[in-house]
Amino acid sequence: MSTDLQSAAITGLDNLELGPPPPAAEPGRIARTAWAALWPKLLAIALVLVIWQLVTLTGWKHYVLKGPRTVFADLWGQMQHLQLWQIIEVTLRTAALGYVLALVIGSVVGVLVARIPPLRAAVGSIITGLQTMPSIAWVPFAIIIFGETESAILFVVILGAAPSIANGLITGVDYTPPLLLRAGKTMGLRGFALYRYLILPASLPAYVAGMKQGWAFAWRSLMAGELVVQIIGQFSIGQQLAVDQQNLDFAGASSVIIVILVIGIVVDTLFTKADLTIRRRRGLLDNAL
Amino acid sequence: MSILNGRMSPGEPVPGPSGYPDLTAVADRTAQQESTAQLESTWQQESAAVRLTEVSKVYGQGRGALLALDKVSLSVAPGEFVCLIGASGCGKSTLLSLVAGLDQPTSGQIDTSGLKVTLMFQEPALFPWLTAARNVELALQARGISKAERRARALDLLEAVHLGGFGTKRPHELSGGMRQRVAMARSLAQDADVLLMDEPFGALDAMTRDLLHDELERICAERTLSVLFVTHNVREAARLGDRVIVLSSRPGRVIEEYDVPRNEPRRIDSFDVAELASTITDRLRQEMSRHVN
Numbered sequence: 328m329s330t331d332l333q334s335a336a337i338t339g340l341d342n343l344e345l346g347p348p349p350p351a352a353e354p355g356r357i358a359r360t361a362w363a364a365l366w367p368k369l370l371a372i373a374l375v376l377v378i379w380q381l382v383t384l385t386g387w388k389h390y391v392l393k394g395p396r397t398v399f400a401d402l403w404g405q406m407q408h409l410q411l412w413q414i415i416e417v418t419l420r421t422a423a424l425g426y427v428l429a430l431v432i433g434s435v436v437g438v439l440v441a442r443i444p445p446l447r448a449a450v451g452s453i454i455t456g457l458q459t460m461p462s463i464a465w466v467p468f469a470i471i472i473f474g475e476t477e478s479a480i481l482f483v484v485i486l487g488a489a490p491s492i493a494n495g496l497i498t499g500v501d502y503t504p505p506l507l508l509r510a511g512k513t514m515g516l517r518g519f520a521l522y523r524y525l526i527l528p529a530s531l532p533a534y535v536a537g538m539k540q541g542w543a544f545a546w547r548s549l550m551a552g553e554l555v556v557q558i559i560g561q562f563s564i565g566q567q568l569a570v571d572q573q574n575l576d577f578a579g580a581s582s583v584i585i586v587i588l589v590i591g592i593v594v595d596t597l598f599t600k601a602d603l604t605i606r607r608r609r610g611l612l613d614n615a616l
Numbered sequence: 617m618s619i620l621n622g623r624m625s626p627g628e629p630v631p632g633p634s635g636y637p638d639l640t641a642v643a644d645r646t647a648q649q650e651s652t653a654q655l656e657s658t659w660q661q662e663s664a665a666v667r668l669t670e671v672s673k674v675y676g677q678g679r680g681a682l683l684a685l686d687k688v689s690l691s692v693a694p695g696e697f698v699c700l701i702g703a704s705g706c707g708k709s710t711l712l713s714l715v716a717g718l719d720q721p722t723s724g725q726i727d728t729s730g731l732k733v734t735l736m737f738q739e740p741a742l743f744p745w746l747t748a749a750r751n752v753e754l755a756l757q758a759r760g761i762s763k764a765e766r767r768a769r770a771l772d773l774l775e776a777v778h779l780g781g782f783g784t785k786r787p788h789e790l791s792g793g794m795r796q797r798v799a800m801a802r803s804l805a806q807d808a809d810v811l812l813m814d815e816p817f818g819a820l821d822a823m824t825r826d827l828l829h830d831e832l833e834r835i836c837a838e839r840t841l842s843v844l845f846v847t848h849n850v851r852e853a854a855r856l857g858d859r860v861i862v863l864s865s866r867p868g869r870v871i872e873e874y875d876v877p878r879n880e881p882r883r884i885d886s887f888d889v890a891e892l893a894s895t896i897t898d899r900l901r902q903e904m905s906r907h908v909n
Contacts, residue, residue, distance in 0.1 A: 513806075610787065
């Protein structure tokens with residue numbers, strides 16, 4: 328077979344195997360997919376509101392329980408005031424600082440534990456144990472050590488988030504396909520380069536999953552911490568909730584809970600997006616999804 | 617003179633009475649019939665890219681120990697294409713791991729004369745988070761080649777396997793045959809003199825495999841690579857090899873060598889390929905039948 332014919336046959340077969348190019352995006356497709364993703368969520372919210380309204384109408388605990396209309400009016404009112412935004416800012420700043428520290432500590436511990444077998448035997452099960460520990464249980468301990476300070480809250484947040492992050496990284500390293508390791512070694516990747524160019528990128532999906540779980544734990548731990556630890560001059564979401572509790576302010580407490588829920592969901596969505604992007608790039612997702 | 621000896625020392629292949637290379641003459645001889653001393657002296661006279669001398673590999677210890685390779689001696693001359701074939705349990709993959717330096721032999725010597733050796737697998741083993749071009753570039757980077765040069769060389773290598781336009785694709789966006797060619801480009805990027813291939817086309821369909829045989833032949837000729845190619849496919853071995861070495865199973869031993877004279881371009885459906893393949897198949901079946909009990 329002539330070389331020209333051979334090249335043409337190969338290129339032709341490649342094109343056949345890859346199939347026809349995907350059809351151009353039709354107008355309105357983005358809006359349709361957005362709507363398809365949105366309506367189940369709207370339905371869920373509507374359901375909760377309807378049930379809530381029905382419970383209110385039965386008159387159960389009518390002296391404290393308020394309907395959705397009252398609560399959203401309260402929330403709307405709070406949104407007009409600077410104080411709500413200030414407490415959100417304080418809480419988010421603590422959350423960011425605590426999460427970044429947890430990320431650093433969790434990653435360093437994760438790499439060390441994954442690399443050094445004796446350390447794995449010693450620390451591996453402790454990390455899993457820490458994950459099952461309810462974060463509120465750390466609060467008294469943290470107050471004994473740090474007093475009622477931001478450090479106490481950060482301590483609780485880090486203990487909540489770091490184990491998940493470390494565990495995610497360790498799992499990722501463990502699940503690096505042996506064939507890729509052989510390929511990398513054949514290529515001459517050794518030591519640090521092997522980690523930098525093969526093991527860490529291969530671990531990324533599990534690492535991001537660990538980071539996502541870590542965020543969920545961090546957010547819970549932060550709320551637990553803020554509810555109990557009263558820092559003078561630094562009013563936070565958790566403290567607002569504690570005050571509402573003392574005043575038996577149902578509408579105020581409900582508003583704060585809605586704020587906590589929304590922030591948690593928004594950040595979680597960001598992690599889910601990152602996770603999907605990584606998996607799509609690696610061909611771990613059905614492209615039809 | 618047997619073709620086996622003819623191959624070992626410089627000389628033309630011996631045509632048989634029919635005008636086709638006389639393969640049966642070789643088939644009648646076994647490597648075991650040659651005295652080891654005689655073979656060794658032949659090897660020492662000639663330069664080899666890869667030489668294994670009485671290489672054994674034992675896995676495990678004590679009663680559970682498994683002898684995977686038993687005193688395997690073979691060599692690959694510079695620029696030669698040697699196919700290794702055997703039934704399951706002949707230790708083909710073990711042998712390649714030893715030559716690649718990923719594992720150590722229990723006894724015996726492996727000499728690659730300081731040449732660079734690279735290994736290709738049945739799976740492309742590309743890094744799924746990198747594009748095709750970056751996969752190739754990483755092999756260049758591991759050799760310490762500068763960033764600017766890497767990019768250009770990676771494109772050239774992809775061009776060499778007819779994938780010039782696919783550098784930005786990720787592995788999952790390519791077909792099986794294309795991925796295996798990216799893996800080929802990545803192996804070439806390692807600038808090795810010796811290419812070890814572990815059933816590289818085993819997972820591909822027959823049409824793609826035929827095309828890749830031609831491709832591999834062209835690439836090896838252009839770069840004078842020495843190749844040690846492991847396969848389960850007798851036709852493939854007869855199609856590609858300058859020499860076909862048959863291994864026994866449990867433990868792996870060299871039981872036969874067939875020299876394949878290269879008079880004209882071969883194809884998978886050439887008459888002499890078919891003839892050699894049938895001879896090898898008979899020999900392999902004979903070997904398999906030893907394992908009835």
